Amino acid sequence: MTTRWGAVAAAGVLGVALAGCSVEVVDDEQPSAPATQDDGAPDGTPSPRPTTPRDPVPSADPVDGPDLPGRTDLRPLTTAQTACAGGEAGTTRATEAVEVTDACGTLTVAGAGSVVVAGDVTDVVVEGAGARVAVSSAATVTIDAADVTVTWESGTPVVTDLGAGSTYGQAGTR
Secondary structure, rough: HHHHHHHHHHHHHHHHOOOOOOOOOOOOOOOOOOOOOOOOOOOOOEEEOOOOOOOOOOOOOOOOOOOOOOOHHHHHHOEEEEEEOEEEEEOOOOOOOEEEEEEEEOOOOOOEEEOEEEEEEEEEEEOOOOOEEEEEEEEEEEEEOOOOOOEEEEOOEEEEOOOOOOEEOOOOOO
16 A cells, blocks of 8 residues: 555655646757737737848858959058968968968968968969958869858869858859
């Protein structure tokens, strides 16, 4: 008889402990309806909640997103100049903002968040996440970091994009 009362008591404690608990299953595959609130309209219909506008996200899609920035757009952000003399140049420190003042064989941008403006470059290599690079022209562009933007003013370089969320293309296009 004691065992039966113990089981009844345990069931009662469990029932009280779980009272008021609920579980909601959300299916991520289905689009959610916009959240609404009652704005006190006479007909009682809810109105959509106001949303906060977001900054446009750069996109390689020619129909979507803002124009890709060129050298004239990024040059005001630079804080230093360096020469390449046809050899190699690059950045290694995070958030460097550099203008390369002459032609370059290889331009390597390894600093995260760096801004680099350059003239004619044979090979552009971007390894710094969030870097923005604008060149006059390039033969090849290799992107090996996330959220990178690379633009050129003329030519059609061979692009290898190994990063995620990167944007590249001719300056001034979408």
